[in-house]
Amino acid sequence: MKRITDAARLARRLRLEVDGAEIWRQLKAFAAPFGFDHLSVLRCRDDLPERLAPSIVYIDAPQGFAEEFDRERFCPDHPLIARALAELEPFSAMETRARQLTPSQRRVLQHVSVSLDVRDGWTFPICYGGALRGIMMFGGREPDMSPLLRSVLHLLAHRAFKRSDELVDGAPKLHRLTPRELECLRWVALGKTDGEIAVILSISPRTARFHVENAKLKLRVATRVQAVAEALRLNAIAA
Amino acid sequence: MTEYESETPRAASLEERAVNDIDETIVQSVESLARASSPPAVWSVMKAIAAAFGFERMIVLEDCQDPTLSALSPVLYDDAPSHDRQDLDHNAQWRSMLSQLRACATSKPFFVGEISQAEQRRAFEALLAPLGASNTLLVPVARLLEFKGVILLASKTPGISPIARSALHVLAHCAFDRVHALEHEPKRREFGILSPREAECLHWAAAGKTDNEIGAILSISPRTARFHIENAKKKLGVSTRIQAVTEALRLKAIAA
Numbered sequence: 001m002k003r004i005t006d007a008a009r010l011a012r013r014l015r016l017e018v019d020g021a022e023i024w025r026q027l028k029a030f031a032a033p034f035g036f037d038h039l040s041v042l043r044c045r046d047d048l049p050e051r052l053a054p055s056i057v058y059i060d061a062p063q064g065f066a067e068e069f070d071r072e073r074f075c076p077d078h079p080l081i082a083r084a085l086a087e088l089e090p091f092s093a094m095e096t097r098a099r100q101l102t103p104s105q106r107r108v109l110q111h112v113s114v115s116l117d118v119r120d121g122w123t124f125p126i127c128y129g130g131a132l133r134g135i136m137m138f139g140g141r142e143p144d145m146s147p148l149l150r151s152v153l154h155l156l157a158h159r160a161f162k163r164s165d166e167l168v169d170g171a172p173k174l175h176r177l178t179p180r181e182l183e184c185l186r187w188v189a190l191g192k193t194d195g196e197i198a199v200i201l202s203i204s205p206r207t208a209r210f211h212v213e214n215a216k217l218k219l220r221v222a223t224r225v226q227a228v229a230e231a232l233r234l235n236a237i238a239a
Numbered sequence: 240m241t242e243y244e245s246e247t248p249r250a251a252s253l254e255e256r257a258v259n260d261i262d263e264t265i266v267q268s269v270e271s272l273a274r275a276s277s278p279p280a281v282w283s284v285m286k287a288i289a290a291a292f293g294f295e296r297m298i299v300l301e302d303c304q305d306p307t308l309s310a311l312s313p314v315l316y317d318d319a320p321s322h323d324r325q326d327l328d329h330n331a332q333w334r335s336m337l338s339q340l341r342a343c344a345t346s347k348p349f350f351v352g353e354i355s356q357a358e359q360r361r362a363f364e365a366l367l368a369p370l371g372a373s374n375t376l377l378v379p380v381a382r383l384l385e386f387k388g389v390i391l392l393a394s395k396t397p398g399i400s401p402i403a404r405s406a407l408h409v410l411a412h413c414a415f416d417r418v419h420a421l422e423h424e425p426k427r428r429e430f431g432i433l434s435p436r437e438a439e440c441l442h443w444a445a446a447g448k449t450d451n452e453i454g455a456i457l458s459i460s461p462r463t464a465r466f467h468i469e470n471a472k473k474k475l476g477v478s479t480r481i482q483a484v485t486e487a488l489r490l491k492a493i494a495a
Contacts, residue, residue: 004413008269011262089401127400128261147347148381148412151405158402159262191482225481226447232488 006030007152011159012233016219018176020167024058027160031153035143038118041161042081042135049076049085057134057164061116078112079105084125084135090154092145094120120145124154126161134161177215177236184211186237189228264291265406267446270494272413274442276435278421282316283458285414289392292403296370296393299414302337302386313337315388315418332366337389340379344386348378348408350398373397376404378411387415433492437471440464442493445484 010030017023028039041057042048048055052075053066069075076082079096082105097109113119121139125132136157177185187197197208212224219230231237268288275281286297299316313333339359343349351367352374354360367375372393380387390411399407433441436457443453450468454461468480475486487493 004269004409004416005273007409008266011266015262015266090405125401127402147345148408151347151408154402154405155262155265155409162262188481189485191477191479221447223447225444225484228481229445229484229488232485 003149004152007156011156014156014159014163016234017163018167020164023160023164023167027156028060030156031138034149035140036121036138036153037141038116038121038137038139040135040137040139041164043165044085044132044134049081051075052078052081065115074108074111077102077104077108079109080112080123080137081135084123085132088125088127088132090122090124090150092120092122092150093118093139094145096123117141122150122153124157126158128158128162133165136161177218177231178211181211181215181218182231182237184208185215185228185231188212188224189232189237261402261406264288265410268410269413271439271442272410272417274439274494275417275421276439278315278418280439280457281414281417281421285390285410286316286318287456288410289390289407292392292399292407293396294376294392294394296372296391298370298391298393299388300333300337300391301388302341313388336363336366337386340377340389341386344379344381345384346379348376348404348411351375351377367391367393376407378407380411380415382415382419387419390414432474432490433471433487434467437467437474438487438493440467441471441484441487444468444480445488445493 007030010026013026014023017026024039024041028036031039038060040059040061042052042055043057045055051070053070056066059066079099079101080093083091083096093109093113101109116139118139119141121137121143122145124136124138126134126136138153138157183201184197187200192200194205194208194212197203198205201208212227215231216222216224216227219227219234221227221230228237268284271284272281275284282297282299285299289297297316297318298314300313301315303311303313312330314330339362351360351363354363363375363377370391370393372395374394374397376392376394376399378390378392380389390407392407439457440453443456448456450461450464453459453464457464468483471487472478472480472483475483475490477483477486484493
């Protein structure tokens with residue numbers, strides 16, 4: 001239960017994260033205690049089955065790994081990528097290795113596992129909006145491969161990828177709350193009305209309302225009560 | 240109407256949200272399961288999530304390996320009207336099913352149709368036929384590798400998305416853990432000065448729900464939801480709902 005509530009808390013933070021690199025750092029920090037040291041994040045492009053490098057969003061690999069990978073034309077024979085493009089359910093590397101693989105697929109898998117120092121792990125095809133959007137792989141030397149952890153990582157991977165995608169598209173990109181917005185929220189938390197906040201801060205009630213509404217948008221919530229709760233949870237305002 | 244107001248997300252039903260913002264639905268469900276005040280409250284949250292993923296029927300079975308308790312029904316929850324329920328004769332059948340499921344205690348949720356052994360699949364299909372569903376998802380729950388029980392979810396539509404499967408897997412474990420905690424630490428005052436029900440109502444108010452919505456979620460009337468929140472406000476010595484949420488979060492009376 002503890003790790004599930006930790007995961008829920010992380011999911012909350014990821015939803016509002018504005019820094020792409022921070023998303024992967026936090027995800028890795030969650031997975032590392034379970035033996036998953038390696039993370040790769042690929043965004044699906046039309047050339048993915050042919051070339052790896054252009055699809056990489058994040059990868060823990062030695063310098064030049066992706067370039068060498070593409071030079072050797074490994075990508076079409078990478079069994080994990082091929083499987084992720086064909087199936088929607090997450091699957092493990094070990095179980096894929098046990099399947100019927102061609103000699104060149106075996107060679108590629110061997111090469112990857114040696115150069116990344118990964119023996120097992122999960123591959124998560126990331127789908128939403130009716131399409132395959134990306135592929136995320138968690139790996140390690142001896143990771144905890146329990147099915148429950150698989151499901152937890154699956155949910156977190158989905159959330160993290162979606163958030164990273166939003167940041168790239170720039171659509172609901174959110175910024176941190178401004179000092180004025182925080183000030184207004186603090187007074188809202190103390191039960192003040194727009195009119196009272198206006199008097200306290202020497203602004204007009206409509207301006208006070210404007211700041212609170214902006215804070216609601218940035219926190220992606222529907223009501224004032226929710227905005228205060230969310231800001232407290234994120235430690236944006238003091239309890 | 241300003242540009243900002245028009246962009247404000249509208250309150251959506253759980254069903255809509257499960258499709259549009261599956262991640263948020265899951266996070267909120269984990270939080271409300273962790274705070275549910277009684278076993279029936281746990282199961283009604285679980286039932287609402289299952290319904291949002293298209294499952295019409297939910298049965299929760301507990302695996303009790305203590306032979307002295309074998310006369311008890313393994314059914315913890317069944318949402319069918321009582322006259323439709325399988326009577327006590329079926330307990331033996333549920334039990335044999337549970338003992339067969341022990342082997343896959345830690346496996347991910349699976350549909351009966353996905354069982355590879357034909358003999359076992361047919362046995363399960365026969366047992367589940369009276370549910371009238373074309374497809375039943377079995378969600379096994381284990382704690383420390385030991386089989387604890389299973390949640391049966393019946394649906395007329397085939398299949399679910401992989402992410403929904405993972406969500407149900409995680410949430411089923413949350414639900415069993417919460418029920419276990421409620422049964423084994425009943426004396427612990429987890430909610431401080433607030434009653435469990437007051438804390439539950441405030442939790443949903445903090446999630447942006449109106450009295451009406453809270454009433455629907457907790458299966459109580461909106462006036463009762465309001466009553467609980469008014470009492471919580473009195474106990475916390477505050478005059479508005481926002482202050483009550485602030486104070487409750489500060490006192491850790493609701494989940495931060």
